[in-house]
Amino acid sequence: MQNYFEMIVLYCIRIFNGERSVYAILHMLKGKKSSQTIQDIHLFGLTNLLGTLPDISRRQLEITVDNLLQSGLLITLPQNGYYLLTSNGQELLQQHLKKYPFPETLNGFRFQNRTQSYWSRLSLLIQTISHIIHKQNRFYPIQRDFQTQTWVKRYLAQNRQSRVEIGRHLFDELSTLLEKRPEKERDVFVKRLTGIHRIGRTYSQIAKELHDDEWYMRYLFLGTIHFMLQQIDDSSVQYPYLYSIIKDVQGNSHTQLTNSTQRTLKYLYDGKSLEEIAFIRRLKRSTIEDHIVELAYSDPRFNISRFMSPKIEEAIRIAAKTSRTKQLRAVKEIVANDEISYFQIRLVLAKAGDDK
Amino acid sequence: MNIEEILVKQFGYNMFRPGQKEVIESLLEGNHTLAMLPTGSGKSLCYQLPAYVLNKAVIIVSPLLSLMQDQAEQLKMRGEKSVITLNSFLTSVQKREAIERLDSYRFIYLSPEMLAIPRIIERLQKLEIGLFVIDEAHCISQWGYDFRTDYLNLGNIRSKLNNPLTLALTATATKTVQADIKEKLKLKKPKEVITSVDRSNIAYIVEELSSYTEKLARLKELVNSFDGSGIIYFSSKKAAESVTNFLQENGVKDIDYYHGGMEQEQRMLIQQQFLHGQLRIICATSAFGMGVNKNNVRVVIHFHLPGGMEAYLQEIGRAGRDGKQSAAILLYCDGDEGLPLHLAEQQLPTLYQIEETCASLHKLEVGIWNIEPRQEIELREMHALTDVQWRWITHFVKEFEREDPFMITKKLKKIANERRFENQNKLERFFRWVSVSGCRRVNILSYFDVAMTEKNQTCCDRCKVVTDELLASLPHDDLIVKELKKTWKQELAAILIGEAKTNEEQTS
Numbered sequence: 001m002q003n004y005f006e007m008i009v010l011y012c013i014r015i016f017n018g019e020r021s022v023y024a025i026l027h028m029l030k031g032k033k034s035s036q037t038i039q040d041i042h043l044f045g046l047t048n049l050l051g052t053l054p055d056i057s058r059r060q061l062e063i064t065v066d067n068l069l070q071s072g073l074l075i076t077l078p079q080n081g082y083y084l085l086t087s088n089g090q091e092l093l094q095q096h097l098k099k100y101p102f103p104e105t106l107n108g109f110r111f112q113n114r115t116q117s118y119w120s121r122l123s124l125l126i127q128t129i130s131h132i133i134h135k136q137n138r139f140y141p142i143q144r145d146f147q148t149q150t151w152v153k154r155y156l157a158q159n160r161q162s163r164v165e166i167g168r169h170l171f172d173e174l175s176t177l178l179e180k181r182p183e184k185e186r187d188v189f190v191k192r193l194t195g196i197h198r199i200g201r202t203y204s205q206i207a208k209e210l211h212d213d214e215w216y217m218r219y220l221f222l223g224t225i226h227f228m229l230q231q232i233d234d235s236s237v238q239y240p241y242l243y244s245i246i247k248d249v250q251g252n253s254h255t256q257l258t259n260s261t262q263r264t265l266k267y268l269y270d271g272k273s274l275e276e277i278a279f280i281r282r283l284k285r286s287t288i289e290d291h292i293v294e295l296a297y298s299d300p301r302f303n304i305s306r307f308m309s310p311k312i313e314e315a316i317r318i319a320a321k322t323s324r325t326k327q328l329r330a331v332k333e334i335v336a337n338d339e340i341s342y343f344q345i346r347l348v349l350a351k352a353g354d355d356k
Numbered sequence: 357m358n359i360e361e362i363l364v365k366q367f368g369y370n371m372f373r374p375g376q377k378e379v380i381e382s383l384l385e386g387n388h389t390l391a392m393l394p395t396g397s398g399k400s401l402c403y404q405l406p407a408y409v410l411n412k413a414v415i416i417v418s419p420l421l422s423l424m425q426d427q428a429e430q431l432k433m434r435g436e437k438s439v440i441t442l443n444s445f446l447t448s449v450q451k452r453e454a455i456e457r458l459d460s461y462r463f464i465y466l467s468p469e470m471l472a473i474p475r476i477i478e479r480l481q482k483l484e485i486g487l488f489v490i491d492e493a494h495c496i497s498q499w500g501y502d503f504r505t506d507y508l509n510l511g512n513i514r515s516k517l518n519n520p521l522t523l524a525l526t527a528t529a530t531k532t533v534q535a536d537i538k539e540k541l542k543l544k545k546p547k548e549v550i551t552s553v554d555r556s557n558i559a560y561i562v563e564e565l566s567s568y569t570e571k572l573a574r575l576k577e578l579v580n581s582f583d584g585s586g587i588i589y590f591s592s593k594k595a596a597e598s599v600t601n602f603l604q605e606n607g608v609k610d611i612d613y614y615h616g617g618m619e620q621e622q623r624m625l626i627q628q629q630f631l632h633g634q635l636r637i638i639c640a641t642s643a644f645g646m647g648v649n650k651n652n653v654r655v656v657i658h659f660h661l662p663g664g665m666e667a668y669l670q671e672i673g674r675a676g677r678d679g680k681q682s683a684a685i686l687l688y689c690d691g692d693e694g695l696p697l698h699l700a701e702q703q704l705p706t707l708y709q710i711e712e713t714c715a716s717l718h719k720l721e722v723g724i725w726n727i728e729p730r731q732e733i734e735l736r737e738m739h740a741l742t743d744v745q746w747r748w749i750t751h752f753v754k755e756f757e758r759e760d761p762f763m764i765t766k767k768l769k770k771i772a773n774e775r776r777f778e779n780q781n782k783l784e785r786f787f788r789w790v791s792v793s794g795c796r797r798v799n800i801l802s803y804f805d806v807a808m809t810e811k812n813q814t815c816c817d818r819c820k821v822v823t824d825e826l827l828a829s830l831p832h833d834d835l836i837v838k839e840l841k842k843t844w845k846q847e848l849a850a851i852l853i854g855e856a857k858t859n860e861e862q863t864s
Contacts, residue, residue, distance in 0.1 A: 055619055120621075130851045138433045140628060144425055144620065146446060164853075171852040175845055190844040195851030199628040205612065208604075 004215035007096045009064050015044050018077050018084045026061050029053040031112045033258045035290035042297040043326050051112030052222055100216055103223020111226045118246045120148045128152055130195035132163045142194045169241045177228050188217055189224045264291040289343045296350035304347045316348040362408050373398050375551035380405055387547040388522045394553050395527040395673025400427055403489045403523055407462055412486025415464045419495050419504055423646045424465045441465040455479050468506040471513050485520040493524035497536035505751035511542045528666035531805050553804050557676045560796040560816040561685045561823050571687050576606055581827040584654030586637045589671055591660040591695055593617045596639045610636040616643040651678040654830050658686040661696050664782030665803050680831045693787055700779040705745040707769050713739045713749050714765040724753050795819050
């Protein structure tokens, strides 16, 4: 394998196990907000990787898959053109995962919406504070995005305490959090920062300095960012300064939903039935079903009992356990009951995902 | 305050550079002005200074988002707060807010596609416009080297805005292009300030090598023979990357690459590292440079041939902005001329693509003005059109929409043929310059129909300048070596707490 990205693709292909095309991988890594993608990541257990490579292109992925095929790590399934790993592929993946595991803190599903705003605000704020406390008020902002710049200006206008103090607090909070991370992650994070005396390093520069892979550097960095966001979420009192950077950016489960699903959810709250919602919204029944399945994945408290009896739910649950694949058809064949719909099976599988 | 005082007070300069004062005075006398000032001679001052005399809004149309942002940031660095850049990257809320408050800005930077939005034109019509600036005005001309279809409407927009006082700025325009700019912008008898395109402190060198390998080896020698900053231009992203790796592996330090395929944040880091002297050499595509305001670039090397003389002057113009001796070196190897020809070819649709696309567009029920994104994708895929080719075709179909379909296709094919011929012509003329036996400077000037005014001793390889002697004699710049602190924590403290504090912690 040439790089860490190839490993990620190999990993996803193994997880999808010939049941999804490579474009499902593309949507997943780019963090596409569709019901299908949300269902996939839960069904297959890929919540950590969702939206971790928003800039990846279709072409990049296709070239990579091609390389993997050429090196004999993949085979093509004759029936649908999807891919499976060869035993070579399996072995190589195993080795690489052992050497370069995903940071255990990685959680794209929970944090993809906030990752970019958190980092761009934090890095520009740090650059700004660093210059002000060194009595330099003019510098080229490292973040060009207008929104980020406006945010930092407003932040500093609203927080009137001394800049030295803000710097000290940011230092304390960041070092407390970084202390809890492995050596390499700390290094990568700090090298990326821009301050008074130097401009931050690019991923490829860091990779060269540490004799490591550029893609891997990205994931280590994301691991750090997600770890920080999770700590800030769980104990905002302990990290008031970092919390104030991200508190206005919504990250709860409901904003993870697609807009359309949010509207369906509102009608469900109003007590409307599936058919009524489809009629009101002039959408196909199957679309509303997708929304409901998405809701079942996103909210652990979502109650599916209004869509089936406890008896049916139990029958599906047992069938799902017996079946080894994640294919709905296999489950349906096992339950062997015409009255049970695919929709009901998908709902139960969505809930079962939580039991893992 | 007179303009000299403003120059000192607002901009911190003691003296105007050639051409600046003439342009500013012409504008303040109320003349529409066409100004050609060489790259790196402080063109933006020509509209920035008058803003403080006119005390009305200055609108600047600029072709490139990054250029616009760089110039806005530079103004802000000088303490100018009322600057806005309006472009398609703003969210709709931001756009609305900015448009509402448009009269509160002194400098309004706009991309040409923003001027196609009726709401923005309406708002601008209500504004008292002190000066309307078209930056990189050669983009309006089909005969210019960087033709942009969305620049063509600027003439109409000027009329809609009631013909405000206008400044057309360019660094590189032949007489034909200058005439075209005046015509397209509907500028009647503007005052013209044409300074020489020559940059006397840049020595021109062309070296011919016999193979690619030799070119690489020579490049390695060259970057090791001077200690200042340098830019190496390539015509492909891939080459920029692979040559960077080659040089790094061969022990060249403080070098990295920059191209349009990189993420915005990574690009910004590289550009800033270069400005701050953290990187000495950048291997780049032509995407790098516009708006990069670094004074002490000593050497610009071309590893591939540029698209023509205008492009070449733009790129080497990034050297020696501080006025000190600098060098432009072109490495040529037999067969190199194929690459720019191929690249220029790709910019234009083929005649077959024109015919087929025009036929599809004609069949389209919604009409040329209302094509949905989905239809655009379909059509582009069907006819294998790049983004540039697609915009090229749709622009001209819109332009000729009143005519019958047969005529439209015919006209488009004619224009494409002319463009193709012109591109080849430009390359051939440049290639002739590469192999010219006389003085290179005299030949550049004659390309732009300008006479030589002053001659530098250190002129060009044809005037007996020897590359290695030249490089050894270039002014030295101290690169600031930025060693990282020993641990991540000391480094973090150096950023957020300050040096004094860090030392204290180191000793404790």
